Amino acid sequence: MRDSSIKTSIEKAIGEQPWLTEEVLHQMIRPHYKPNKEKRSLSKVLIPSVVTFAIALFAFILWNTETQPVQPEVAAFNYEAISNAIEDPQVENAFITYLKSIENEDYASFEAVSTTDLVASPKEVFEKYQTIDLDTFRLISVTESQGEPVTFLVAAFAYKDASNEVLKTYTVDQGDGTQMTVSEDFYGEYPEYTPFTFPETVTLNYEEIPTVQEISFHPDLIEQQASVGEEGTVSIAAFQDGEFDVVFATDQKSYYLTRLSVPEVGSLDVQPFMVQDTGETAYMLQAEGYGLIGVLFMDERIHFVGTSPEVVSASQFDLDGDGTEEWLLDDEGVQVIRFEDGAFQSAILQSEIRRDPFPDSVFTYNLDVPRGDVFIETTLLEGEKRVKYHFNSTELLQKVQ
Amino acid sequence: MNAQTDLEQIIRQHGEELLRLAYTYVKNRQTAEDLVQDVFLKAFVKQTDFRGDSHYKTYLYRMVMNRCKDYLRSWHYRKTILMEPFQGASSGRPSSDLSEDNAVLGHQVLVLPIKYREVLVFYYYKELSMREIAELLNVPENTVKTRLQRGRKQLKLNLERGGYDARFFYQNEY
Structure with missing residues (x-):
């Protein structure tokens, strides 16, 4: 038997008075209402025009067919490339079936493999794909969910009337194990996709800083270093100054300077990943035997690098299938790095919480905060005193004495 | 018409x-x-x-x-x-009043992570079956059951942290 007190309590929290008042009802209808009369009168004008145009067009096609063969270029999905991008044959089969049913406007096949029809009719889906330039459609990310038998596919494509590309997410769900189903984010506001190439490995080149200890960056300096980027997209340099500073340049105009405490001469492994929700490309920087040393966002505004130069203590927390958090304690304080589906999501550095004393208990839980942010509660010992901290991924919210 | x-x-x-x-x-x-x-x-x-x-x-x-x-x-x-002020799950004072606890319970349901909140809402508030929820969310029925259990566990934990009466969970197991 179900607990009716929970139902009652939700009613209390939401409000027991009716919401759908006459005023709300009419607000919902009025702004979008178009009388049928208008449609009818418009149809009287439009239909004869459309019929006339269609006849003329048909006559032109017949004439054109006789005079020269028509060789239409029909855009289609690149199934070979899509197949190559997906490792799991079952996922591949389901997704290819899904796309073919859309391309062929095959209702039966679509409904057999799709669950998108729960939010949009097949006709609506088919019509939407007619506006897409299928030649541009390609998969750029295939991620298996760690918690459930679900695979997320992210595709990039352009609409026929637009030059920019957008990202769209598809979900292939194994369900009860008998059949894969595919759904897509139909009503989403798709983020724009701006591909950015970054070398897989960049080598740090050291140079003594001649006089001043404080680095002042000059654009010419980058030219003196070994540029590892192609087409002037990225260069990296390092300077020996107790620590090593690394300069990144995304193009000839924008430069980023950051200080990474890289322990010794070596190379940085660079792992590109896509930030969920935004589709932004970012990079995890790692040195051999050193773990994560930085995360780099390369868009115009955001540049964030988190460092964990001397990790004294590390803890990892599983957020109930929502992802993991890694807590690293070093001289700088506590750094919390959040991952979802293995991809970096966010990082914070809480300098107020020092490494000594170490936390005697730490636990996290996720409250109702936006995706990517986590409400964290930690209890630390400050001397003999236990102090509770609350913070999320961006700031310390409160210190509870 | x-x-x-x-x-x-x-x-x-x-x-x-x-x-x-x-x-x-x-x-x-x-x-x-x-x-x-x-x-x-x-x-x-x-x-x-x-x-x-x-x-x-x-x-x-x-x-x-x-x-x-x-x-x-x-x-x-x-x-x-x-930009909105943060309200933690543990905010507010403990209460011994059952009706007040009831209101707090509803609030606590609404601050759960969405994946847990929605199964609790569909199960208790909308009174859908596990099967119906599974179809609605397009997840296996066992996933619904797991989320329901974890949601209740999280709810109980949040209430206890706030010093509220969590007796619902001892009396009413689904």
Whole structure:
């Protein structure tokens, strides 16, 4: 038997008075209402025009067919490339079936493999794909969910009337194990996709800083270093100054300077990943035997690098299938790095919480905060005193004495 | 019967519960009204070519759920919510009053992570079966059961941390 007190309590929290008042009802209808009369009168004008145009067009096609063969270029999905991008044959089969049913406007096949029809009719889906330039459609990310038998596919494509590309997410769900189903984010506001190439490995080149200890960056300096980027997209340099500073340049105009405490001469492994929700490309920087040393966002505004130069203590927390958090304690304080589906999501550095004393208990839980942010509660010992901290991924919210 | 009457009839029939359902996701009344209005218009426009097998009410549930999740994923929401004052689950004083505890319980349901909140809302508030919830969320039935268990566990934990009476969980196991 179900607990009716929970139902009652939700009613209390939401409000027991009716919401759908006459005023709300009419607000919902009025702004979008178009009388049928208008449609009818418009149809009287439009239909004869459309019929006339269609006849003329048909006559032109017949004439054109006789005079020269028509060789239409029909855009289609690149199934070979899509197949190559997906490792799991079952996922591949389901997704290819899904796309073919859309391309062929095959209702039966679509409904057999799709669950998108729960939010949009097949006709609506088919019509939407007619506006897409299928030649541009390609998969750029295939991620298996760690918690459930679900695979997320992210595709990039352009609409026929637009030059920019957008990202769209598809979900292939194994369900009860008998059949894969595919759904897509139909009503989403798709983020724009701006591909950015970054070398897989960049080598740090050291140079003594001649006089001043404080680095002042000059654009010419980058030219003196070994540029590892192609087409002037990225260069990296390092300077020996107790620590090593690394300069990144995304193009000839924008430069980023950051200080990474890289322990010794070596190379940085660079792992590109896509930030969920935004589709932004970012990079995890790692040195051999050193773990994560930085995360780099390369868009115009955001540049964030988190460092964990001397990790004294590390803890990892599983957020109930929502992802993991890694807590690293070093001289700088506590750094919390959040991952979802293995991809970096966010990082914070809480300098107020020092490494000594170490936390005697730490636990996290996720409250109702936006995706990517986590409400964290930690209890630390400050001397003999236990102090509770609350913070999320961006700031310390409160210190509870 | 004209289009306006048709639309009005659909809204009268389903509006109240869809508004409340949307609120459990977005927790803002005006936003809930906007999103539900959007769903009604989309549902109304395509009702003639709707070919899904699911019941129309379930279909509307699904649309509201997806529309709300789209909204919660949007940057607009994320920026808005970050500017609002934070209210932790443990805020407020403990109470021995059962009716007050009841109100707190409802509030605590609404601050759970969405994946747990929605199964609790559909199971207890909308009184759907596990099977129906599984179909609605497009996840296996066992996943629903797991989320329900974890949601209850999280709810209990949050209540206990806040010093509230968590007796519901000892008395009522589903």
